[in-house]
Amino acid sequence: MKTENRIDTLFRNKQKNVLSIYFTAGYPKLEDTVPVMEAIEAGGADIIEVGMPFSDPVADGPTIQESNKIALDNGMSLKKLFAQLAEMRKTVSLPVILMGYLNPIIQFGVEKFCQKCQEVGVDGLILPDLPMQQFLDEFKEVFSRFGLRNTFLISPQTSDERIKAIDEHSDSFIYMVSSHSITGAKSGITQEQERYFERVGQLGIQNPRLIGFGISDHESFTKASKHAHGAIIGSAFIKVLNNASPESLNNDIGIFIKGIKNGEYDYTSKA
Amino acid sequence: MKIEIDKNGFYGKFGGAYIPEMLYPNIEELRDSYLGIIEDEDFQKKFYDLLKDYVGRPTPLYFAARLSEKYKAKIYLKREDLCHTGAHKVNNTIGQILLAQKLGKKRIIAETGAGQHGVATATVCALMGMECTVYMGEVDMERQKPNVERMKLLGATVVPATSGSKTLKDATNEAMRQWINNPVDTHYIIGSVVGPHPYPEMVAKFQSVISAEIKKQLQEKEGRENPDIVIACVGGGSNAAGAFYHYYNTPGVRLVAAEAAGLGVSSGKSAATTALGKLGILHGSRTLLMQTEDGQVVEPHSISAGLDYPGIGPVHAHLFDVGRGEFVAVEDKDAMKAGVELSKLEGIIPAIESAHALHALNQIEYKPDDVIVINLSGRGDKDLETYIKWGEY
Numbered sequence: 001m002k003t004e005n006r007i008d009t010l011f012r013n014k015q016k017n018v019l020s021i022y023f024t025a026g027y028p029k030l031e032d033t034v035p036v037m038e039a040i041e042a043g044g045a046d047i048i049e050v051g052m053p054f055s056d057p058v059a060d061g062p063t064i065q066e067s068n069k070i071a072l073d074n075g076m077s078l079k080k081l082f083a084q085l086a087e088m089r090k091t092v093s094l095p096v097i098l099m100g101y102l103n104p105i106i107q108f109g110v111e112k113f114c115q116k117c118q119e120v121g122v123d124g125l126i127l128p129d130l131p132m133q134q135f136l137d138e139f140k141e142v143f144s145r146f147g148l149r150n151t152f153l154i155s156p157q158t159s160d161e162r163i164k165a166i167d168e169h170s171d172s173f174i175y176m177v178s179s180h181s182i183t184g185a186k187s188g189i190t191q192e193q194e195r196y197f198e199r200v201g202q203l204g205i206q207n208p209r210l211i212g213f214g215i216s217d218h219e220s221f222t223k224a225s226k227h228a229h230g231a232i233i234g235s236a237f238i239k240v241l242n243n244a245s246p247e248s249l250n251n252d253i254g255i256f257i258k259g260i261k262n263g264e265y266d267y268t269s270k271a
Numbered sequence: 272m273k274i275e276i277d278k279n280g281f282y283g284k285f286g287g288a289y290i291p292e293m294l295y296p297n298i299e300e301l302r303d304s305y306l307g308i309i310e311d312e313d314f315q316k317k318f319y320d321l322l323k324d325y326v327g328r329p330t331p332l333y334f335a336a337r338l339s340e341k342y343k344a345k346i347y348l349k350r351e352d353l354c355h356t357g358a359h360k361v362n363n364t365i366g367q368i369l370l371a372q373k374l375g376k377k378r379i380i381a382e383t384g385a386g387q388h389g390v391a392t393a394t395v396c397a398l399m400g401m402e403c404t405v406y407m408g409e410v411d412m413e414r415q416k417p418n419v420e421r422m423k424l425l426g427a428t429v430v431p432a433t434s435g436s437k438t439l440k441d442a443t444n445e446a447m448r449q450w451i452n453n454p455v456d457t458h459y460i461i462g463s464v465v466g467p468h469p470y471p472e473m474v475a476k477f478q479s480v481i482s483a484e485i486k487k488q489l490q491e492k493e494g495r496e497n498p499d500i501v502i503a504c505v506g507g508g509s510n511a512a513g514a515f516y517h518y519y520n521t522p523g524v525r526l527v528a529a530e531a532a533g534l535g536v537s538s539g540k541s542a543a544t545t546a547l548g549k550l551g552i553l554h555g556s557r558t559l560l561m562q563t564e565d566g567q568v569v570e571p572h573s574i575s576a577g578l579d580y581p582g583i584g585p586v587h588a589h590l591f592d593v594g595r596g597e598f599v600a601v602e603d604k605d606a607m608k609a610g611v612e613l614s615k616l617e618g619i620i621p622a623i624e625s626a627h628a629l630h631a632l633n634q635i636e637y638k639p640d641d642v643i644v645i646n647l648s649g650r651g652d653k654d655l656e657t658y659i660k661w662g663e664y
Contacts, residue, residue, distance in 0.1 A: 055435060055567040056553060058447045059291040065434050077565040102289060102552045107566030128291045129552065133279075153292040157454055162295070177293055180455070182448045 006095035006123045007149050007172050010046055011208045011229065018230025019221065019260060020047035020210055021237050022099060024067040025084070026076030027053075028241050032249070033084045034091070036241065039250045041094050043257030047210075048092070049126065049232065050085075052078060052100030059128040061184035063235040067242075078108045082116045089121040097151065097172075099126040110139065114146035124149035124172050132166055140169075151175050156196045160203060167205040176200060176211045176228060183213055184235030189223045197227030218263035233260065272593050274519035274586070280468025281557075283592055285585035288467035290555045293451045297459075298555075300374065302469045308373045309366065309476065321365050322480060325398070326355045328362075330481075332488035332644070337616040342632050343639045347498070348619070348647045349485055351510065358622065358649030359478060359510045360391035364460055366477035368395040371458035378402045378457045382432075382446040384411055384439030384506070385576035385624070386418025387649055388462030393427035403427040406445040408438035411576050418653055436570035439506075439580050443554050463507025464584030467555030471512075471584050478513025485644055486517055493642055500637060502527040503646040504627040505598075506542070506578035508587040510648035515590075525597060528587060529631040531573035532600035542571035543600040544583040545591045553581070559588040574603035574657060575623035577649070599634040601627040609633075610651060611664045622649030623657060 010018065021040045025033045037048050053071040057064060088096070098117065105113045105127070117125070125148055130139065135150060143150055149172035154163050156179060167174065178193055179185075197211065211224035212232030224231035237256065244252040258264065272283075280286045280302070288298055308314055322328040330350045339346040351359035364381075371379060379396050381403070383389030389405040396403035405422055409431040412419050422429050435441040443465075450459045464471040464478075486496040501518060503511035505528040518524040533541035541547060544559050551560030553568060561569045561581040573579045583591075590596030601609075610626030613619050621629065625648045637643065651658065658664065 056440065056444050058444050058554070059293070059451065061448070062434075069434070072567060079565070103560070103562065103568070104566030106551060107549070107562060107564070129289045129555070131288065131290060131292065131295060134287065134289060155293040157296040158292060159296070180293065180452055182451050185452060 003147065005147060005149065010095055011173065014046065015208070015229055017225045017261070018047065018210060019045045019257070020049055020230065020232040021045045021257065022049040022051060022232060022234035023237055023241060024051035024053055024064065024071045025081050026071035026074045027067045027238070028070065029246070030074040030076060031084070033081065034088050035250070036253065037088060037092050037096070039253040040257065041092055043254040044261060045094065045257050046230065047095045047097060049097045049099045052081060052098055052104060054101040054104055057101060059182055061182045061235060063184045063238050067238045078104055078113065082120055085120040085122070095123045096121065097124040097126055098122055102127055102129050111142055114142050114148055117148055118146040122148065124151060126151045126175060128153060132169060136169060153177050154200070156180060156193070163200060163203055163205065167207055170207045173208040173210050173229065174205065175232065176209050178211050178214045178224070181213055185214065188214070189220050194223070194227065197224070201227055218260055221260050274590065274595060276472045280472070282586045282589035285556070285558045285588040285592070286468055286471060287557050288555055289552045289557065290467045291451060293454065297450065297454050298467050304374070305370060305469055305473050308370055314369060314373070317369055318366055322362065326361050326365065327353060328480065329484045329488070330354060332485060332492065334492065335617050338613065341616065344637055345640065345642045347489070347642070347644045349481060349514065349644055351481065351646060351648045352619070352621065352625065352650035356387070356391045356394050357652060358387040358391070359481065359513060360388045360462060361394065362480055362513065363462065363474050363477040363509060364388070364391040364395045367458070367460040368399050368401065371460070372399065374458060376456060376458035378404070378453065379460055380404050380406065380446050380449055380457055381460045381462060382406050382439065382442040383462065384408070384442065384579055385653065386411065386415040386422070387577060387653070389427070389429070390418050390421050390425070392460050392462070393422040393425035396427060397425045404449070405429050406432050406442040406449070408432045408436070408442045410437040411439065411442070415576055415653065438570070439576070440553070440568065447554065463509040464512045464586055465507040465554055465556060465582060471556065471586055474509055475512040475516055475586060478509050479516035481510070481513035481646065482515060482517040485514065489642070489644070497521055497524050498644045499641040500525040500527055500643045501646070502529065502628045502631050502643065504529045504578060504624050504648060505583060505587055506531065506580045506624065507582070508584035510646050512584060512586055514644070514646035519595070526590060526595060527597045527599065527631055527635055528590070529599050529601050529627040531575060531578035531627055532602045533572040533574070535602055536600045540572035542573040542578050542580060544581065545598045546600050548583065556585050558582050558585045559591070574606065575627065577622070577624040578627065597635065599631045601630045601634065605630045605633070607661045607663070610658065614664070619647070620651035621647055622651050623654045625649055
């Protein structure tokens, strides 16, 4: 039996309107990682996804590609990231998930990476280029040894049968990619997407579900939350970071997150 | 050790399919159906008829007398440069477009570096009346302008990849992103033995016509199917995979792969993956990869755009790993000299990619009576500007 971690606690206490916010570590400035996390928590989000920048992010659209590039140019690396996160649990209590691509982790050393995650208080991982079979064959044992939960993605193309298999091997939440798309590619939620959300909703899967990709404002967040436990916002949040000045960063993050939740935010003026 | 792919798509410890879930259905469909489709009799007939009547196969296995005299060996050139569109790339695009039709796909996307694969893809799309979009690094579009125009003339849309180093790897990233965005009606024709399983093996199979022909032609000319040495250049490695394929498990045949050393292996401006790469994952497969200590992919350099790739096909990583392949790193200047030399000695202007394979003759040991086959993967017309800039001829 696994010991409960922050992800379990969150979903035990909250089944609706869970808001997960993604941003890229070391962006907009190298040392912004932990301050941005603190501001996300203060703003009222429920999960923090910290992007580990990579030179070749194939599942990401232009906004996150650009934030990856800037973070790398700023000097971000996994070594640097773990140094920054070393003290985060003094100020951040939300579940923290690292999201990124496999190659930097392999180079860092998978076991050492997992050990570091546990040491600094990371709860889980989202690795878009780690499919289920490879996870089971190569990564599951070490992730679980260090108490790390793995989140799988599913898309409108994923068969019911495969969704059920993924559900069976999940111990976190299921990341429902909202459409055929890379991140930030489309905005808003169509009827076709709602039918997909409903189809998945009726499969009776065990794990909580969060909807991501193309969620950018109060309206899309609310719609997505109707069909799942909540939603994930990445590109739209990166745009807020991009547009903020160093002085306004904290405040802008708070306003954005409150706006996602209560609808009182004028996105057009910021994004 | 037998060189072959296992059921999970690995050659030894290299290969696999590390892809975002959004592409899983496409990759699964290909993996489960490609062998059945391409081994079907009707498919084979269509494929070989097109290779014969449209591509101009078999390509000659030409005994290069003056080159042989100079290097004191029996040197044959496998003339892939005489294929329609000017390089071996079309062998694969013919195969994949027939496959795409069988899968009911309506659109084709492709990445290209030097533009040879893009041209070969645009060509078969014109032939079959299919919509074609080719992603090409902005830097490569600049240095391979004639190929950009050829693709447009053939009816393709060429989209610049503007991220990262703006070369082949970035074009591949962009093509993968667009496939994620259009998974249902689109087939992605990958141009080399890279990418997620089953691409590396599938592309190698289409290219294996090269070594199948070599065996037959060498039998006619030398009374033996097997040369002592086969030499080919390797970027991703599709022409090498094709030239080596039927010799992988014939130990008496030495397999020599010429990588691009750029300005020198330790110059920081190189694309010599086996010399510089470490185990990593890029574009869906686990292979040797040029990368920083932090696991960021480095921007490779070669004078030839077709070898300018930071990884290497997983089968080649495996050949290197188990010692079945001999890898040599050929510098820009040496490749250029070899290209000029072949032009003067044999009246054949090679692609600069292929010139790397030619120069390997100077970098390996062999016996005077050895039969050596060099895969002349492409012709040098597209490189005229680079030859002119080089100037030493």
